[in-house]
Amino acid sequence: VLVFLFSSHFDMNSEVEVSQTKYVSSCIEKFPPRVKSLIYWKKPIESAIVMVAGFTILLSLGCLSLISVFAYTCLAILCCTGALRVYYDFVKSKKDDTEGTPFGAYYFDWISKDADISRERVHDVVNKGLDKSETTATYMKHVLLIESYTDSLKFALALYLLSILGGFFNLITLVIIGFALLFSVPKIYDLYHPQIDKLTDKAKVEFDKVWSKVKVHLDKIPMLRKQKEN
Numbered sequence: 001v002l003v004f005l006f007s008s009h010f011d012m013n014s015e016v017e018v019s020q021t022k023y024v025s026s027c028i029e030k031f032p033p034r035v036k037s038l039i040y041w042k043k044p045i046e047s048a049i050v051m052v053a054g055f056t057i058l059l060s061l062g063c064l065s066l067i068s069v070f071a072y073t074c075l076a077i078l079c080c081t082g083a084l085r086v087y088y089d090f091v092k093s094k095k096d097d098t099e100g101t102p103f104g105a106y107y108f109d110w111i112s113k114d115a116d117i118s119r120e121r122v123h124d125v126v127n128k129g130l131d132k133s134e135t136t137a138t139y140m141k142h143v144l145l146i147e148s149y150t151d152s153l154k155f156a157l158a159l160y161l162l163s164i165l166g167g168f169f170n171l172i173t174l175v176i177i178g179f180a181l182l183f184s185v186p187k188i189y190d191l192y193h194p195q196i197d198k199l200t201d202k203a204k205v206e207f208d209k210v211w212s213k214v215k216v217h218l219d220k221i222p223m224l225r226k227q228k229e230n
Helices: 002-013 033-039 044-063 066-094 104-111 119-144 149-168 171-182 185-218 222-229
Strands: none
Touching: 033 044, 044 066, 044 171, 119 149, 171 185
């Protein structure tokens, strides 16, 4: 259904650039172009294959252990590649031009590729991970040692909401929901962002009104007012 929906709207919306959308998450904009192409369904067949494979692995992790999922995944890949290899060995024994057979060129091109990993890319990912870890550690120290009453209260409220959420869902369920949203929300927003922007603007105006009233009451608290003055 998603393949049909997104592929049918892709041609009529191909002129709409992703950068024109107003409320696209900044984290999505930081994704590599290959990932953005998948979640925006630029190539529906490839996106559908990745989405189905991801759902299969996640649902398997919800039912089986990680070791079992790894073993079954490798066995499935081994069965597919083994059958393909036997087929081409059989064809090769009957025919000299194996690459002329269907998918022959693709198969030999695939197995001839080297599994090289760019060291610069690994270093770049590690450096970014370290920077994120330092930022997270600094923030955790800031909120846990109550350097700011406001930030610590926000953090405590977020933890309380997470505890409620954890009572309804486990981690793998949240990951499955997040994976489904990753492959649906960006493309839906890309297709219908004018209507969504109008609703979002109205909600933002109402939120600003409520927050301005709450902020007035927060400014009356002595500890918060004193900290703000400092």
